Amino acid sequence: MTAAAQREAPPGAELKVAVLGGDGVGPEVTAAAMQVLEAAVRNESVTLSLTARPVGWKAVLEGGSPLPEATLQACLAADAVFLGAVGHPDAIGQPRDRLPETGLLGLRKALACWANLRPVRVPPSLVGVSASTPERVRGTDVMILRELGGGLYYGEPRGEKDGKAWNTMVYSEDEVQRIARLGLSLARGRHGRLTSVDKANVLEVSRLWRRVVDETAAEKGHGVEVDHMLVDRAAMELMLNPTQFDVLLTENLFGDILSDQAGALVGSLGALGSASLGDGTDLYEPVHGSAPDIAGKGVANPLGAMASVALMLPHTFRMEASAQRVESAYEAVLADGIRTVDVKEPGQEPVGTTAFTDAVLERIESTTESAAITEGVR
Incomplete structure (x- = not known):
């Protein structure tokens, strides 16, 4: 485990996260996840520092490499890395050193990640879409x-x-x-x-x-x-x-x-998150791919990205309560029947990425306010 994974973030700490949106729906679900991360730590007396860098096919188009040196250095300097997704149809047939997946494998190796945790839990609300x-x-x-x-x-x-x-x-x-x-x-x-x-x-x-x-x-x-x-x-x-x-x-x-x-x-790859841990910087990413066919349409499921944030908070920053608020928030939203199209049940009207994210943010804020009131009563 990384050194960061062994200590609790002290009051006033700077939580440094390198943010790699990547390709396809990656930037969309990453934006949602970073909103959730910001909401989860807002009242925790810490400072969140986000550094965005390109990776994958986007990085190839910009500079010829799927893992630019500036991106790698930003990741090595961070406490944690969040990656949306990599991959694009236009990369098929390219030399190996230009493939988005080569950038991902190189990143995992450079960060000394050797353990990938992929929790699979089926909440009661998703039993019907399995x-x-x-x-x-x-x-x-x-x-x-x-x-x-x-x-x-x-x-x-x-x-x-x-x-x-x-x-x-x-x-x-x-x-x-x-x-x-x-x-x-x-x-x-x-x-x-x-x-x-x-x-x-x-x-x-x-x-x-x-x-x-x-x-x-x-x-x-x-x-x-x-x-x-x-x-x-x-x-x-x-x-x-x-x-x-x-x-x-x-x-x-x-x-x-x-x-x-x-x-x-659980009904969709879009619902699963992951944590890659080891001897260097921790890496978090949803399990799903870049889904270029739905990129830019506003319908991508950000649940896997949010689940990855819920892993980042306890594993890297030891913020267990914040992680629980994130998990409780998105599970409550699912239970209310607010779903993206990939996990909706018959008769439910699907919502888009933004609407699902807004609902989760509203839940996090309400539980944070309730916790603050309870703490004040004590």
Whole structure:
């Protein structure tokens, strides 16, 4: 964890956030998320400092690189980074060093992020829009913990030549051990169960993964029930019986796929947020992509971006109460039937990005005022 993640923001502290809107709907949901962040800390005796920088295809068009040096330096100087989304159809077929996704991978590596937390909780208000049945998803509360610094996305050699292409999945014992330790710690603070996902019946990397997880659990897993599941079965079980899972521990590729699949449990990828933590600056981003087909139409769901803010507040700034106000606000708005089009139920009139954000801001402000009155009575 970063040094910032180990201390509470003291009164008068400056909370420095690098803001990377990115591509497609990224700038729209980022703007909504920053409004929510500002509202959440307004009465907390801290100063919020936001520094906006380009990333992704927007940055390529402006200067030729998906991760400009000025953007990287702003991120390294910040306490936290918020990223909207990267990706654009015009980038297809571009050299690898001009791809928006190359910028994202480079950013994660430069920030030393190796743990990606993707919580998947189905609130009662969204049970009816799940791709599964209400009976199956009701009560779902899964923490998908994805190893973020290794695996196929970073392994060498990689390349394409003479009609062939190759990638390399590599993990060291140390990399598996550190993510397993974090998974055990998370499980211990939740419901005490950890399911490690692999493909140990086929892949040598997965066999090492399983062995190291078992060794780490034997040493550090007191009070945690640990089991293993092959990734293909995990994909099925996640849809058929999601409430069996507490912490789902995965390597990089499997976690990317499973967490996107988990979006179907809440009805939309637009509803999920994430936190990428490690040894440097923390990175927060909604799970969804850039959705260029709806960019600029004002209909993007900012819920995943807001959920990412709700992760930033406790993990980087240790502002638990502020995070709870954000979560309570957007869940109350959903319960009131105020929804963007991707999570609306039959008979509900969808609202746009701005209207949903305004409703959440109104809830945050009302709960903040109520808390201040209560504190005054004391």
